[in-house]
Amino acid sequence: MLKASEIFIDERMQWMKSDDIRPYVFVRPENRILEPGRLHRRLDWFPHEVIYKNPLEMDQVGFADRIMYLETAAFGPSGMAMPRWVFYDCAIVPGFVAGFAARTSKLSPEMKRLLAVDEAIEWTPLSLFIIIPTMSRDGEWVAHNLCSVNSILPKEHQVYGIGFISKAFGLWYANVRTCCGMTQWTSPSVKLHSNYGDFEVLTAYTPVHSYARTVTYRLIVDTESWPAFFHKQERKGFHDRYESAGFDVDPVNDQSLISFQRRLEGGEGPFFLDPRETRIKDLNAPLKVYRPK
Ligand SMILES: CC(C)(COP(=O)(O)OP(=O)(O)OC[C@H]1O[C@@H](n2cnc3c(N)ncnc32)[C@H](O)[C@@H]1OP(=O)(O)O)[C@@H](O)C(=O)NCCC(=O)NCCS
Known part of the structure; x- marks a missing residue:
């Protein structure tokens, strides 16, 4: 069994053990994976309960807004920010979004300012990984988007490893080969x-x-x-x-x-x-x- 402790090579990875930063899956109910982690059983990096959000519910628009805020801030400088309709048509409907989110009330005032958080949203996304199934006969998926707060935060506020771990979580969660x-x-x-x-x-x-x-x-x-x-x-x-x-x-x-x-x-x-x-x-x-x- 591959333990999370094997990758905690320094203090910067301790956030993975906190209950105030948890994995999330933003997925319409029909797309939910039936047995998350079934394929990669040798791994126990993701012990926290997953936060599920349903993008088809009107009241989840605040969570979607925070994902879009992060994506636009991360990709805007390279001219590749994702149009909101692409997010819905090409990501939400055929696939899902995975990542990590922080309990908004536990973020420092400085982090709240830097991330322009909405205090009314219980969980604030810190990363996103969008993955979509393809038509490939081999059951191939396509990794459509990956970004993390680290691309917009000053060094002292960064969440080390969250970009890598977010994609890892999505691949693990959806049993991607x-x-x-x-x-x-x-x-x-x-x-x-x-x-x-x-x-x-x-x-x-x-x-x-x-x-x-x-x-x-x-x-x-x-x-x-x-x-x-x-x-x-x-x-x-x-x-x-x-x-x-x-x-x-x-x-x-x-x-x-x-x-x-x-x-x-x-x-x-x-x-x-x-x-x-x-x-x-x-x-x-x-x-x-x-x-x-
Ligand atoms: C690319 C991206 C997802 C990486 O996520 P991250 O959370 O910053 O990376 P992690 O903390 O998981 O990984 C840490 C390692 O990556 C390195 N890294 C991250 N950004 C880097 C950069 N701009 N230049 C060089 N190395 C970088 C870190 O230095 C660190 O290496 P170290 O252990 O030697 O210090 C993030 O920077 C991002 O959102 N970028 C903008 C959007 C983008 O370009 N997405 C990818 C398109 S597919």
């Missing part, structure tokens, strides 16, 4: 997304997206590897299973991304990234590309 997703090459989220399981690059250059420097990825969830994110250790067995593909990808060089994309389209893959390398390197630094041995 395979998950694809998309992000921009130089986004800090690459550090997180590549650490939930073997991380395959599906597109390296994606002109159909608003941002061509988008990477589309697929990961096979491997809960045992999750503590490595915090310890920054090598993924167990990674170098036994993968070898260098003989080239690097430069996240800030279109020619490098296009050349990688051409290899993918030419069927030379599958290609993978080393989770430890993405974790410890600068966001703009070239990364080694791997293929299965």
Whole structure:
């Protein structure tokens, strides 16, 4: 059994033990997962009772407003804030939102100010992870959105690890085995997304997206590897299973991304990234590309 204590490498993770910060699931009743955590039984990181909110109830609009406030603050600067109708049509109706929320009354006055909380809402969302089932025959899900308060709070008020743990919670909760997703090459989220399981690059250059420097990825969830994110250790067995593909990808060089994309389209893959390398390197630094041995 993988214990939460294995990842508490420093005091900054103590929030996970507090009853004043709990996991939430914002889901319409028909989409509720029947047996949360059934697939990843080796993990007991999420012992708290989950707070359920039903987005189809008018009175839950305040909770939705707080999620949207956080999302807009996190993605506004990169020009990718989610329109509210996209939130409803593409996230709430087909999938669900998971994350962590703080008991509003227990937040410090400074946190209340920074998060512009609504005192009438019992729980204030601190993070959100949106996940949607896809048409894939293999039961693949798509990770549509991830953000946390850490992107808008000064260092001294940050909730260390909440971005990583929020996606972990959503994957655990919904018994997700395979998950694809998309992000921009130089986004800090690459550090997180590549650490939930073997991380395959599906597109390296994606002109159909608003941002061509988008990477589309697929990961096979491997809960045992999750503590490595915090310890920054090598993924167990990674170098036994993968070898260098003989080239690097430069996240800030279109020619490098296009050349990688051409290899993918030419069927030379599958290609993978080393989770430890993405974790410890600068966001703009070239990364080694791997293929299965
Ligand atoms: C990306 C995001 C979800 C990360 O969540 P988070 O709560 O900040 O990250 P966590 O606390 O779980 O992870 C901590 C690690 O990530 C690193 N990290 C987080 N943001 C970083 C940044 N901007 N640059 C470099 N590293 C960063 C932290 O330094 C920390 O590493 P450390 O242990 O070496 O100190 C969050 O920053 C965010 O909401 N960003 C804006 C929205 C966004 O870009 N979302 C991703 C699109 S898919």
